[in-house]
Amino acid sequence: MTPLPSSPAEELALLERELIWLNTRRVQLLRRRSWLKAALRAQSAGGWQPPHGGQPPQGAPGGWAHAPAAHPAPAVPSGSATGGPGAQHVLLILGGLLLAVAAIAFTLFSWGELGIAGRSVVLAGVTAGALGAPVLLLRRGLGATAESVGAVALLLTVLDAYALHAAVLPEADGAGYAAFASGVLAAGWAAYGVGVGRLRLPLPAAVVAGQFPLVLGAWAAGGSALVIGWALLVTAAGSVVVAARVPVLAVRATAWSGAGVTWAGGLLIGLGESVSASGPLDAAAPGVLLLGAAAVALSAVWRAPQEMAVTGGVVAGLAAVAGVGGVLRTEVPWSWAVVVYLVCGAALAPVARIAVVPRPVRGGVLGAAAGVTGVAVLAVLPSAAATLLGPAAVLTGLWAGAPDGTRELAAGAGAWPDALSVPVVLLVAAVLLGAVYASLVQEGREPAGWTGAAGAGAVGLVSAAVPVLLVSADVAYAAALVVDLLLVAGLLAAAVAVRRVPAAAGGTALWCAVAVAAHAGLLALAVEPATYAVFGLLLVLFAVSAARSREAVARSLTLVLSVVCALVVASAAGASLELGAPRTAVLVLAVPAAVVVLGLWVRTPAVVVPLEAGAGFAALVALGLAVTDGAYLSLVLALCGVLAAATAVRPERRPGAGYLAAGLFATATWVRLVSAGVTHPEAYTLPVSVIACAVGLLRRRTDPEASSWTAYGPGLGVTLGPSLLALWSDPHWQRPLLLGAAALAVTVTGAVRRLQAPLLLGGGTLALVALHELAPHVAQVFDALPRWSVPALAGLLLLALGATYEQRLRDARRLRDHLGRMR
Known part of the structure; x- marks a missing residue:
């Protein structure tokens, strides 16, 4: 171990030694890199032999396998004119382009100057030379040069085909000759690529040329759109076979690309013909074409990786739905075509049960079924929304009388559909989602995530389908109200059963219950007795739901809705008694009064707070009703003050409710004095x-x-x-x-x-x-003052305030603190 330095001098010496070692190490690594570059260049040129006698440079770092120490290889200067393969490739590409330009110019401009013999000699000689040169170049180890000359040779064969048509076969049909020529070129290039072996361009070029013979041949023969579609589809199938059998990466990538383009072309032709067909016989041929497209897609992705298999399953499923649905929809009106396609999409679901089908493909097919369902729902959603909002037209004529049917109420807004297809689509989609949910639960999966989303979607679709069905079928008015109320009760029961229903489905059921209750309420406003009956029952349903709910959001929402229903009943009572808006305001205050009494009895914040929110809304409604009459407005303000004072009896509400009560009493006094025309209010207020x-x-x-x-x-x-x-x-x-x-x-x-x-x-x-x-x-x-003085004075004031901003801020803080210490 290196001892720790005990002085600055020792530490400096240690750093110097470390820097010297790092420089030495850097030189070794640079030499090794130069040697490896030289080895790679020699390998790309063919006939690779280790440079410099097969030895790596001296000083090669230890631990490298098969790197014996020997004489160092000379470093190749960076940026040398001839030192890198990049420069070689640029030169070869430029040379090939120049040869191609020369060949094109010769074919277009100098071809006619030669006779038949000369043309034959030129064609045979140049093409043979261009095709044979890469073989010799590959033997000499010049692989890059061989690739460039081979590309020029392929281009020459195309020019030869063009020249042959222009000079020898000018009467031949252009499309037919192009089909024949592309086929010959594809076969020739494939044979040439297999024969030479080491060229990378001929085989992909053969795949590209192979995309045209059938299509151009069908076109030349005057085939219909369906014939051309089949030509595209067969070409795509051939490309899939090539992509699956040939191991060369470039060939496989080119074949997959060609298969995708030709398959999409055939699919689009089939879709166009299927949509425009006027009868089942006309739609049968496009349907078969679409089923063929589905079969090609499935065969292409049967053994593919997961992402590709899922995508193939989706497009195959959609093609099958389009093919079968296109035949069946010709037998029904256009308004039911969505239902036909939806049913065909649902028929894809059993594919997921077939064990032979790979799992990713099955997932893609199910994705196609889900996509068809989603598109069908989106297609009818505007009509469904208009139908649900149609009863809002009753607000312009409350209690106008019982209609003959629910369609009469919706027809006032022009919102009902022409057929029953809309609710049928919603119900079928709901059944499908419910089946998915049931199957997932049966498999033992947790009721969360997508499972919960499926359940929530089913609940939402059923909730929308039932009211739409009532309007579309023109159900009797009383029956529609009963069905809506039963649906609200069921949805609320599902919403409170949080332990047995996923959270997503429970929340969806709650909000759907609110929406259906609004629909039932709008229908009920057409008849006076129905208003009392429906809103009274809704009040009971929401109150029971609040009592049984274990979630704060559901409990709060249902409590507020209970107060709103009571408010509607109170307002309806005022209208029945013909009290007028100001007098009805006093009657409406019975709702917040009941809430205040209930709050004094319950005193549970989770219950009292939503009730008080609803009571506050009811009080605002009462003030709005009484605003046109000063005397009644004063009375309503005073009664609201009494309710606030009663609320202040509770210790936790005392500060806020006490201030509110004082303000309401004072405001009531002012309003009463103004409404009475008092010009000297001090006699009453002092x-x-x-x-x-x-x-x-x-x-x-x-x-x-x-x-x-x-x-x-x-x-x-x-x-x-x-x-x-x-x-x-x-x-x-x-x-x-x-x-x-x-x-x-x-x-x-x-x-x-x-x-x-x-x-x-x-x-x-x-x-x-x-x-x-x-x-x-x-x-x-x-x-x-002159007009300019006002902005001038304002500017001076702002400057003064800005200059003393910090002092004013400190003064304001001191004033705030001083006021805060006061009682």
Whole structure:
């Protein structure tokens, strides 16, 4: 072991030795790299012999197997003009391109100057020389040069075929001759590639040329689109055989690419002919073509890797569905074509049970079935959504009378489909997903992940299909309401059974229950008795579901919906009694009143909080109903204050509910004074303020910790608020003077006694009084000032604030802390 340095000098010496060793090591590695490069260049040229006598460079690093130490090989300078195979390849490619250009130019421009004998000599000599040269070059170890000359030779054979047609066989049909020539070239190139053996280009080129003979031959023979499709499909099958049998990677890649292109061409032709067919006989031939495409796809991926096998299974399944469905759909109207294709997609499911089929292929076929199902559902989804939203048209004419059927309600919005195909598609898709879910559960898999998604999808599709079916079939109005309510009950039962139903399916069932309940509620609004019956039953169903639910979200949602249903019943009662909106508001407050009583009895936060949220919504609805009548609005505000005060009895609600009650009482007083046309509200508010402030004073003496907002806030607000409102419409000077003096006294009292409520309420009132008094004078000043002075003054103010920003921020923090210490 190297001893640790004990001084800077020793450490410096140690570092010097390490650096010398690293430099030596670097030189050794560079020499080894140069030797390996030379060996690779010699190997690529053919006839490889170890350079420099077969010995690696001296100083080769130890531990390398078969690397004997010998004389070092000279390093090849980086960037040398002749030192790398890259430069050699560039030269060969350029040379081959120049020869190809020369050959093309000769064929196009100088060919006609030669006679028949000359042409024959040129064709035979040049082509034979170009094809024979790579053999000699390979024997001499010049593999790269042989590849370049071989490429030129292949190009010359194409030019020979073109020249032969132009000069010797000009009358021959172009497409037919091209089919014959491509076949001959494919066979010749394949034989040449097998004979030479070491050239990489001829065999892939033969595969490319082999993609054209059948297709061009069918075209030349005037074949129909189906004939051309079969030619493409047979060509694809041949390419698959080549790809499966030939071990050369370049040949296999080219064959797979060609098979994919020709197979896709045949598939597209079959799809086009199948869709445009007008009868089963016309659709039979395209159907057979599509089934053939499915067979080719399956044969291609039968032993393929997993990803490729799954993809092949998908496309084969889709092709089979298109072929069979294309024949069957000609016997039904277009509105039922989706159902036909969906059933054909469902028929693919038994393939997953066939043990002979490889597992990845089976997965791909099932994926095709799922894809067909998804496309079918998406195709009918807009019509289904319009049908479900159709009963919303009843909102424009509540209680118009019982319709003859549910379609009459949806027809008002033009939202029902022309046939029963939409609900049938939804139901069939639901059955398929339910079957998948049942099979997975039967296999013992956990009810989560895709399993749960299948169950949730089945629940959602059934929930949508039933209401759509009711409208499409024009079921009787009463029967539709009963079915909707039964469906809501079933969905809620599934939603609360969280231990037996996956979470995804349970959550979907809950939200579907809400949607179906909304559909039933809209239908019920057409008839007065139905409104009470349906919303009353929904109230019971949601309440029972909330009582049995073990999940917080489900329990909270059902509790809120229970309150909403009660709100609808209360509003309907006001309409039945012809009370009018303001009087109905008082009746609506019975709902939050019941919630407040229930909260005092239950006192469980998980139950009380959702109920209070629903009660708050009901209170807002009541205020909205009473807003057109000042007297009833004041009454509703006061009753809401009573409910808030009753809620404040509970210790956990006391601070927030107490402030809310005080604000509601004060607002109710102001609204009542305004609605009564009182011009001097102080005569009514001052006695209340005096009494309220006296009560607050007694409260503070018995409970010094009580907040000043609780003790003095309501009393001060009862007078200051109405006086401020009256101030803005009072042209006299007495009220501003008296109100300002009173506000100043309240402000000073709050500052001296360190009371937050009097300080802020009095200060705010004083500021508003001052603004009221200064507003006319300020307006006169602004009228007298030039227009540019306003933005100038604003700019100066902003600059001043910016310059003293930190000081103002500290002042604001000190003020906040000071106010926070007040009671």
